Amino acid sequence: MKYLAQIDGITFEIDIAPDGSMTLDGEPVEADLLQVDPLGLYSLLMNHKSYELVVEEQPRGYRVTVGAQTFDVDVADERQLRMESARANVSAGDGDLPITAPIPGLVVKVLAEEGQAVEVDAPLVILEAMKMENEIRAPRAGVVKHIAIEVGQSVEGNAVLMVLGAERGES
Amino acid sequence: MKYLAQIDGITFEIDIAPDGSMTLDGEPVEADLLQVDPLGLYSLLMNHKSYELVVEEQPRGYRVTVGAQTFDVDVADERQLRMESARANVSAGDGDLPITAPIPGLVVKVLAEEGQAVEVDAPLVILEAMKMENEIRAPRAGVVKHIAIEVGQSVEGNAVLMVLGAERGES
Amino acid sequence: MFQKILIANRGEIALRIIRACQERGISTVAVYSDADRSALHVRYADEAYHIGPPAASESYLRGDKIIDVALKAGADAIHPGYGFLAENAAFAAACRDAGVVFIGPTPEAIAAMGDKVTARETVAKAGVPLIPGTPAGLSDDELLAAAEEIGYPVLVKASAGGGGKGMRMVFKPEDLKSSLAAARREALKAFGDDTVYLEKVVEGARHVEIQVLADMHGNVIHLGERECSIQRRHQKLVEESPSVAVDDDLRARMGAVAVAAAKAVNYVSAGTVEFLLDKDKNFYFLEMNTRLQVEHPVTEMVTGIDIVKEMIAIADGRRLRIRQEDVTMKGWAIEARITAEDPDNNFMPSTGKIVALREPTGPGIRVESGVYVGMEVGLYYDPMIAKLIAYGDNRAEAILRLRRALTEYRIAGVKTSIPFHLGLMDTPRFQWGQFDTRFLETHQPPVSDDIDERRKIAALISAMLLYERGQRAITFAHDGGREDGVSAWRKAALLEGLRRLV
């Protein structure tokens, strides 16, 4: 079975043969995987190199912590992925990007107006959490299409704060 | 509901009312119990005193570790206990006491013979485990009624090594 | 000696104080909010009392409720830790009025040092050198004018401040107005007082602080310095003792000034005098923290003196056992603050449930932690969840041990500052001790060089687990599922083979 795993936009291809032998991006790998405690701690020996990993199941794929680094892995077998990609193409949008709250918090300030063109990294919202003010910045240039919050409002994590439209021209 | 808990031969009586209020041996206790992790760690606040406990479910009752001490608790509600005690009385034996291996090991030496009268604490069997010799001693005086093992034999934990009969006279 | 002490705090510092009490045979009383019923400080204390909802303003800041619990539980004394009520003069006074010993300085000393402007005036009289700046209470327009005179960059500071809250560095006149507004907002929220003042920025300066201990009998000693220049937005991230910038002579001079500052307010208990130290070894008074400091362990490890136990003994009226000449520093200690923040995402607070945890141990490693499996890391309290302190015979060994311990740390469920610290330990300028308080603004610690390898590992294990999940139904049916000590992975692969053969 062939699997595609996506991490930080990079795709890895893993092939697992019926006898348990594997390749990673075409290279053969020898791997022994063991869950060592009920909390999701795994020990992986890959070509005799030892790794300890914490795995959390996600709605889709896994969150894997290797050493101090945590990766969100979107994994599926080839067939699944092809089907999904077909569906995604149909509903592909017009480049709108929702700006979401990375953490729950209190909206202290809104630094852009609807219709305003912003550069990449421009501050958009100041969110207070853990008694510190946190700036939410534009991940890319664009035009503020919609503002979903107001000052003084408490927002949950992942709540949409505003929607950033295509770079030039109102949509 | 009334519960009887037995530990080290001591019986405690716990009464739990429908509203959650409790008494322990007749004394009212205020208790808040919370499982704090999936591994069986509990936090108990009893009359504001804080205890951390590890609980392992046993076939019957619980093994509870309080601080560095571990207790095997045989617990049942009153009705259950009465029924069991009735059953036990019917099949009550003649005072035979099986001597069991506290750990798995290798029988290095058998220090008593069938029919021999032994005092309390008399060494009966030497069992080797973890490269050390461990003496199994008589928990009370009695007569060795049956020897179930021989030198050189490997035994499992809890295996019966010998049976100690009533103190005086063959049975 | 006290029979029972209430700890008016939570998290790692509550545990630190509980441990000190246990080592002196003193019973401990914990207080907890609804968010902390399962917290370690509740479980480690001898007794625990609920004091209110999660918001600190309704629980850990409610001095009245806490004093009530102390009286009800029969506690002789209250240790406030740091933060919350630790520098609240009114609370210290309320304890005194209720007949409960406040383990810390007098309300008067707290008040004198708590207002930054009063503090500057008081210590200046004792001969302590100050940074040029404005008085407090000026209007924005007056501050704008004053800033021109002092010269940019300037630092906006909250008069009632501490811990970097309400603090802003401003480089250009046009940014001053918005920074003043932000600082006032933060200060108002944090301290209920929006008074701010300006200070000249001492360029290339290190943050070096002196730990002092003072008893009720007029004895004041210092325990040497801590280097705290590794800061981000005025929040300390890494502290060490001693400092590479301080030699014996400078230590003696800074220590003497710190002792003079403490004496100027008749200080009692443990306290910290913070200085800016410039390249030419000139040092300027910043402020005095009238409490136990987050970073006190590095001083404990190099001096062998247990600062919390000394605080308790001092509050009990005892004379200091230690004279200045008995204080010797041996070896080197470095502390890394482990915060629930995502260093790859601008140190954004990270919330979630701790799903896995293993803390480092071994030679030279000390962990002060409030973390446990199942803990919900939320937004109610400070993001600092633990401290990792490494001791070595010299600075290089301490860094290497800290690095080693950081690689051993397993914590999952929230993002933490651990990758940042690992990167910092690998930064040559940090290793060489060449940094000032603005180091992190100009030096991005390197990202782990094996991130590519780790991505591969994460990809591989994900595919293996997905594959295994597909096989699990069969595995379960076959032999009851995964057995410990046997790689379920191998079994699944084997079964896959078997199935194809059938």
Added chain:
Amino acid sequence: MFQKILIANRGEIALRIIRACQERGISTVAVYSDADRSALHVRYADEAYHIGPPAASESYLRGDKIIDVALKAGADAIHPGYGFLAENAAFAAACRDAGVVFIGPTPEAIAAMGDKVTARETVAKAGVPLIPGTPAGLSDDELLAAAEEIGYPVLVKASAGGGGKGMRMVFKPEDLKSSLAAARREALKAFGDDTVYLEKVVEGARHVEIQVLADMHGNVIHLGERECSIQRRHQKLVEESPSVAVDDDLRARMGAVAVAAAKAVNYVSAGTVEFLLDKDKNFYFLEMNTRLQVEHPVTEMVTGIDIVKEMIAIADGRRLRIRQEDVTMKGWAIEARITAEDPDNNFMPSTGKIVALREPTGPGIRVESGVYVGMEVGLYYDPMIAKLIAYGDNRAEAILRLRRALTEYRIAGVKTSIPFHLGLMDTPRFQWGQFDTRFLETHQPPVSDDIDERRKIAALISAMLLYERGQRAITFAHDGGREDGVSAWRKAALLEGLRRLV
């Protein structure tokens, strides 16, 4: 410097060595038996290789397999830890032949000290004082006769022995024959050699040992003493440094003798010279352990010297950085061996699966542990699963910290020696430092005085859980079961009330 080191061991000592390597930037290779696939040393090492079935004779004692792995993995050196191959001269020689550095003394030095009789003869020539005794290799009848001459009590010791195996104290002539037989049996099994000899028992003696370090350039220093008199059946349970019985003068004299003993066999690496110290401060050579010792951490903590790193540097041919006059002892350190044994049941080995674990941390605490949740503690290996070491400014503080840390230790699934250690810390004679090697034969450490209270707690929680279990079906149906942070107990009680109302 070495690039890669193979650790030919398991458990806490393998981790200890892995940590030292990581702190020096050296890659590590673990080896493991079938029983240890999930062990910490496999997970903490950079690489891991399987070497055979659980039985040590088929895995950790298979020097040939281990050298094969070292060559295959490209390791420059092998650290043997303690036990297993650590004092096996043939293995040290095989390493040399294979071109892999053995991190330890030469095969010749191991052999000279490994045979107790040769060792005594060798060190006696160097002026080291010996205990009266017999040569090795005598028949039982000859030993019976010799015992009469030496005077009872006598000690039966295995010529190839170590770690208390094959050792018996005999008080009466009629017990000697059976003790000889038992000692020969144990010795044959443990060392493949049933040769024994007799030694006079020095009454009221302490076991005091001297840590030495020797480089390849003839420099030999000592790091002071360790007090190891708290023993049970010749197994050390508690060790400390310094010893209350040793003052500066005695330390210097014992140290000089230990250095002389090491020089007598051209010793290289870390080693320990064990002495009996009688009430009149006379001391007698017992044996030299030609390896890293279990209790080395207490010396590390008071001297600040990392013994494992020194061993690695020495094996690499470096000169000792430390001169004798640089070695200073500061503070006090005590180690408690945490074994999977039931102290309430004659220290019977306890086996099982570790179901819960939290190790102590905080000021002055160091944990060296091979334990993890899910670990199967079996009978294949030594019952010592961890070591808890406490450091304090003085002995009282070290004891109080050790006590505090012992109360924090949470380990469930096997019985451990923790209750014993807690009792010992509460024993006045231990606290006063008044003990000898036979202390535990005559002093039963007190049982925790709150056992009655704890039984009540255990009874109460069991009833509550049984009650809750009865309610759970209803709870589940109602709201999906237990929610975190909410006391399921309270919910069950509430529901019970509700049900009755309906």
